[in-house]
Amino acid sequence: ETAVFQTPNYHVTQVGNEVSFNCKQTLGHDTMYWYKQDSKKLLKIMFSYNNKQLIVNETVPRRFSPQSSDKAHLNLRIKSVEPEDSAVYLCASSTGLASSYEQYFGPGTRLTVL
Amino acid sequence: GEKVEQHESTLSVREGDSAVINCTYTDTASSYFPWYKQEAGKGLHFVIDIRSNVDRKQSQRLIVLLDKKAKRFSLHITATQPEDSAIYFCAASPDSNYQLIWGSGTKLIIKP
Numbered sequence A: 001e002t003a004v005f006q007t008p009n010y011h012v013t014q015v016g017n018e019v020s021f022n023c024k025q026t027l028g029h030d031t032m033y034w035y036k037q038d039s040k041k042l043l044k045i046m047f048s049y050n051n052k053q054l055i056v057n058e059t060v061p062r063r064f065s066p067q068s069s070d071k072a073h074l075n076l077r078i079k080s081v082e083p084e085d086s087a088v089y090l091c092a093s094s095t096g097l098a099s100s101y102e103q104y105f106g107p108g109t110r111l112t113v114l
Numbered sequence B: 001g002e003k004v005e006q007h008e009s010t011l012s013v014r015e016g017d018s019a020v021i022n023c024t025y026t027d028t029a030s031s032y033f034p035w036y037k038q039e040a041g042k043g044l045h046f047v048i049d050i051r052s053n054v055d056r057k058q059s060q061r062l063i064v065l066l067d068k069k070a071k072r073f074s075l076h077i078t079a080t081q082p083e084d085s086a087i088y089f090c091a092a093s094p095d096s097n098y099q100l101i102w103g104s105g106t107k108l109i110i111k112p
Helices: none
Strands: A004-007 A010-013 A019-025 A031-037 A043-050 A053-056 A064-070 A073-078 A087-094 A109-113 B004-006 B010-014 B019-025 B032-038 B044-051 B056-059 B062-067 B072-077 B086-092 B106-111
Touching: A004 A087, A010 A019, A019 A031, A019 A087, A019 A109, A031 A073, A043 A064, A043 A073, A073 A087, B004 B086, B010 B019, B019 B086, B019 B106, B032 B062, B044 B056, B044 B062, B044 B072, B072 B086
Parallel strands: A010 A109, B010 B106
Antiparallel strands: A004 A019, A019 A073, A031 A043, A031 A087, A043 A053, A064 A073, A087 A109, B004 B019, B019 B072, B032 B044, B032 B086, B056 B062, B062 B072, B086 B106
């Protein structure tokens, strides 16, 4: 049963454009995440967000930014996309911020940058 | 910082046989070790975890073993079925951490 929803499923865009991906969770969780999964399936955490606390992976370029309207939503904005941004972006949520909480993932948004 | 290595990038087993996926970690402070499964075109979902206060945990056909001395943990899937075909990710973290450190994934193929 899907409880973490992501839109769009796919997005194709040109270098330099701005894109925004949406994520919503209906689990009542307090913490949400964005991951990048590259073509080799490697997972990289980008952001962890717990209502009042944002944890940013220091390797994430500044053109990426999370945007949250409430604890059920965490969108991802990319200003001026670059070819290396092509990947699947996975949103997840969990009860709390500690790593030992089970994470629930959405189906992902596949970004292709031409 | 912590590094997690997942040794098999691809594993192929016959239906009904057992599959074993191995991971090693570097940080002795790591105490939480989950496994996630990703089916084609989908997000990950949690399958089983183990904490450092035990060395074995079983959930139906899934068994996780933890060897703290060798800093190694493994996922055993017994009596494999076609629906076990997926990419399996291991991860590790100290309890106090905010972020899991992920392995690189193992693609498990179940052959008829």
